Amino acid sequence: MFNLRKLPYDKSAFSGVFISDKTFDYHYEKHHQTYINNLNNLIKGTEFENKSLYDIVLNSSGGIFNNAAQVYNHDFYWDCISPNKADPSKELESALNEAFGGNFKETFINSATTLFGSGWCWVVVDENKKLKIVQTSNAATPPINKQIPILVVDVWEHAYYIDYKNARPKYLEEFYSNINWDFVSTAYEWALKEGMVSVKFYMNDIHKEQN
Numbered sequence: 001m002f003n004l005r006k007l008p009y010d011k012s013a014f015s016g017v018f019i020s021d022k023t024f025d026y027h028y029e030k031h032h033q034t035y036i037n038n039l040n041n042l043i044k045g046t047e048f049e050n051k052s053l054y055d056i057v058l059n060s061s062g063g064i065f066n067n068a069a070q071v072y073n074h075d076f077y078w079d080c081i082s083p084n085k086a087d088p089s090k091e092l093e094s095a096l097n098e099a100f101g102g103n104f105k106e107t108f109i110n111s112a113t114t115l116f117g118s119g120w121c122w123v124v125v126d127e128n129k130k131l132k133i134v135q136t137s138n139a140a141t142p143p144i145n146k147q148i149p150i151l152v153v154d155v156w157e158h159a160y161y162i163d164y165k166n167a168r169p170k171y172l173e174e175f176y177s178n179i180n181w182d183f184v185s186t187a188y189e190w191a192l193k194e195g196m197v198s199v200k201f202y203m204n205d206i207h208k209e210q211n
C-alpha cells in the first residue's frame with residue numbers, strides 16, 4: 001500500500017504569493033491522492049503488488065505506469081518549491097550557465113510555456129552528466145529514459161487553474177520565484193554522484209512503507 005506523502009510545508013505557505021491553499025486542497029489532497037488510490041487498486045493481485053515505486057515506474061505500462069509515474073512526478077514537484085528563499089549551489093549555478101548560455105530562466109519558462117497540452121517540464125542530468133531541459137506529456141517521466149530529474153514544474157491545468165486561470169506564463173514566473181534551490185542543488189549533487197541510484201533512493205525514502 002502506498003500512502004500520500006506529507007508536504008514539507010503548510011498548505012497555506014504560498015498563499016497570496018504563488019499558489020493558494022485551495023489549490024493544495026485539489027491538487028494535493030484530491031489529484032495526487034487519486035493517483036495513490038488508483039495505483040493501490042491497480043497493483044492488487046499483479047506482479048507489482050509488493051514492488052517499490054521505482055520498480056513499478058521503470059517496469060510497468062498502461063494504467064499502472066500512468067498512476068505510479070504521476071505519484072512520483074507529484075512527490076518530486078512538491079519538493080521543488082519552498083516558501084524559504086535560497087540560491088542554487090555554486091556548482092549548479094555554473095553548470096546551468098554553461099548548459100543554457102546564461103539564459104536558464106528564460107529557456108526553462110519558454111519550454112514550460114510551449115509544452116502543448118498536459119505534462120511536465122523538467123531539468124535532468126542525462127547519461128553524459130549534462131543538464132538538459134525536457135518536456136514530458138501526460139504521466140511520462142524522465143527516469144524511464146535514464147535521465148535523472150533535478151527540477152520539475154507541473155503544467156497540467158489543474159496545477160494553476162484555480163489561481164491563474166489560463167495564464168500559464170504567470171504561474172511559471174511565480175513558480176520560478178519559489179523554487180527550492182536547496183533541494184534542486186542537492187538533487188544535482190546526488191545525480192552526479194549516484195546516477196539512477198539517486199532516483200531509487202528518493203522514491204524509497206518518500207515511500208518507506210512500501211519497501
Ligand code: MN
Nearest residue numbers: 154156158159
Ligand atoms: Mn498535477
